Amino acid sequence: MVTGSAPSAQTLLLTMVPTLWAGILRGQPANICVDSCRILHCCYAQFGIRSEIRAVDLAVTDDAGRMYMHGTPQPSWEGNVLDGHCILYLPDEQRVVDATIEQFREIARLKHGPLVGRIAVQLTPGLHAAAADSRRVLSSRSAGPT
Amino acid sequence: LTLLYTIADDDATRVILDHPAAREDHGGHQRAGVNLASATLEFLRRHSQARPLDLSPYPRAAALLAAVREASVETEESGDWYFSVPGADGETSRLRLDQIPLPPGTPPPAQDSAPATPSGEPDPEPPQRPAGRLRDAFRRRPTPVRTAPARAVSAGPKLDAAALAHGLPVPGGVLLRMARPGDAAEVSRLLAMAGLDLPPYLAEAIDNQDIGSTLMHALEAGNDQILTALATAAHRGDPNLAMPGLTALLVAENARHHACGALLALPPAAVMAQAASAGIPVQFALVGTAAIVKINGIAVDENSRSNGIGTALLGTCLQVYFQLNYLLAYGQFRSDSGLEHYYRRLGFDVLAPGEGISLSERLAMPIGLTPESGERFFLRWR
Numbered sequence: 235m236v237t238g239s240a241p242s243a244q245t246l247l248l249t250m251v252p253t254l255w256a257g258i259l260r261g262q263p264a265n266i267c268v269d270s271c272r273i274l275h276c277c278y279a280q281f282g283i284r285s286e287i288r289a290v291d292l293a294v295t296d297d298a299g300r301m302y303m304h305g306t307p308q309p310s311w312e313g314n315v316l317d318g319h320c321i322l323y324l325p326d327e328q329r330v331v332d333a334t335i336e337q338f339r340e341i342a343r344l345k346h347g348p349l350v351g352r353i354a355v356q357l358t359p360g361l362h363a364a365a366a367d368s369r370r371v372l373s374s375r376s377a378g379p380t
Numbered sequence: 381l382t383l384l385y386t387i388a389d390d391d392a393t394r395v396i397l398d399h400p401a402a403r404e405d406h407g408g409h410q411r412a413g414v415n416l417a418s419a420t421l422e423f424l425r426r427h428s429q430a431r432p433l434d435l436s437p438y439p440r441a442a443a444l445l446a447a448v449r450e451a452s453v454e455t456e457e458s459g460d461w462y463f464s465v466p467g468a469d470g471e472t473s474r475l476r477l478d479q480i481p482l483p484p485g486t487p488p489p490a491q492d493s494a495p496a497t498p499s500g501e502p503d504p505e506p507p508q509r510p511a512g513r514l515r516d517a518f519r520r521r522p523t524p525v526r527t528a529p530a531r532a533v534s535a536g537p538k539l540d541a542a543a544l545a546h547g548l549p550v551p552g553g554v555l556l557r558m559a560r561p562g563d564a565a566e567v568s569r570l571l572a573m574a575g576l577d578l579p580p581y582l583a584e585a586i587d588n589q590d591i592g593s594t595l596m597h598a599l600e601a602g603n604d605q606i607l608t609a610l611a612t613a614a615h616r617g618d619p620n621l622a623m624p625g626l627t628a629l630l631v632a633e634n635a636r637h638h639a640c641g642a643l644l645a646l647p648p649a650a651v652m653a654q655a656a657s658a659g660i661p662v663q664f665a666l667v668g669t670a671a672i673v674k675i676n677g678i679a680v681d682e683n684s685r686s687n688g689i690g691t692a693l694l695g696t697c698l699q700v701y702f703q704l705n706y707l708l709a710y711g712q713f714r715s716d717s718g719l720e721h722y723y724r725r726l727g728f729d730v731l732a733p734g735e736g737i738s739l740s741e742r743l744a745m746p747i748g749l750t751p752e753s754g755e756r757f758f759l760r761w762r
Binding site: 243246247250251254268272273274275277278279280290291294295307309314318320323330335 | 383385386387388393395396397402409410412417419434435437438444487488489491671
């Protein structure tokens with residue numbers, strides 16, 4: 235829900251980190267989600283905010299119903315190139331951060347910046363969750379044993 | 381835009397994090413992370429000059445902000461950020477963010493928790509070697525922050541959840557509203573006129589106010605409520621738990637407060653079933669559930685017909701679901717009923733008897749809907 239009020243200091247801090255990083259990244263190679271997650275993890279740690287990197291796969295559906303798949307539940311490496319995608323999970327904030335989501339063309343053209351989404355339940359293996367930020371809708375399902 | 385993430389298990393995450401390519405630059409990541417924190421802090425400091433910031437939920441961030449409030453900052457060619465911080469002795473020290481002394485009792489930096497980092501000790505000292513690509517990334521000052529564009533507002537008046545709960549006026553002193561406790565018997569009587577039985581779980585959902593509850597929340601707070609409900613139900617092991625909340629049971633109530641018409645629209649069970657048998661991942665099937673609605677039945681009392689009640693029920697149903705970004709509304713009727721003219725007049729496409737609806741092009745789901753024998757579909761895409 236979009237409101238006219240200013241973001242809280244909490245929201246400002248959590249969202250500024252990936253937003254600044256996305257600005258720095260502009261023009262960098264696309265396959266940088268691992269580096270980005272590691273850097274954001276270290277950055278949030280400086281502010282006392284815990285985070286975890288999680289491998290994900292991502293299904294994007296646009297308003298016309300077209301669907302795009304990114305990442306894979308079974309990531310792999312070919313040399314130094316990752317076939318997969320990862321995001322950062324902030325367990326104490328119940329949020330996920332995808333700082334490199336704009337590497338995907340259908341998302342980049344929206345020019346919305348990185349994703350900081352709120353999730354509904356803890357993301358541990360076997361759990362499902364849903365989240366949303368003010369600009370996108372996000373739902374997450376945790377794979378693995380239940 | 382809908383994004384569906386599947387969070388992989390810890391083993392899959394370790395495949396990424398334990399690879400040498402991910403591990404080799406740990407010091408560089410640490411250094412870049414400190415520099416990114418510095419850039420963030422500088423932004424927050426400037427922001428706080430115009431508007432006070434309450435960072436009390438993050439005491440370490442608040443302490444850092446206080447420590448650099450009067451500091452000057454510079455960025456080296458290497459990309460490293462340094463703050464000139466006055467010490468207690470009046471001397472100014474040029475320090476990286478992670479070197480700034482903070483008051484006793486300030487929490488330390490957050491500890492790593494698996495599987496965030498690869499095994500091995502974090503670097504206790506700043507890295508001695510350049511961080512390659514990451515160093516280059518920090519040569520530039522951060523790009524100015526962009527402001528997110530406001531969400532587009534769809535044209536036309538928006539349907540209001542409170543109004544739908546209370547009743548939308550239509551000609552003839554009739555109100556259209558979502559079913560409420562006490563309606564089950566009358567709704568059941570009306571739907572029986574259309575040859576439909578009201579399933580017991582929906583009758584129960586009427587009485588416990590679960591029917592249409594997710595739709596109402598979504599009208600009020602945004603359609604992400606729908607995905608939240610589906611994901612929560614899936615987490616509880618049964619996506620069907622979300623279905624009553626996604627079902628619209630609209631009731632037309634006359635001036636004497638009697639139900640004189642009803643419409644039942646619900647998520648199509650056929651889509652979930654076909655998706656499962658076609659091996660479609662559950663997240664795709666869930667997207668389908670949040671994109672398609674089946675108009676299962678519509679009925680108006682004989683002495684209330686020809687007053688536009690049926691049309692109003694259908695129009696309200698479409699407005700509810702299309703406002704929530706559903707893509708397809710469809711239903712079916714007996715081929716010999718002559719209803720094709722009625723639905724065409726209301727703007728629906730009417731398919732030939734036996735003709736199915738393909739979901740592959742618009743929903744990227746390699747399945748289709750097929751009408752029952754002797755039936756034909758009417759449908760409208762958003």
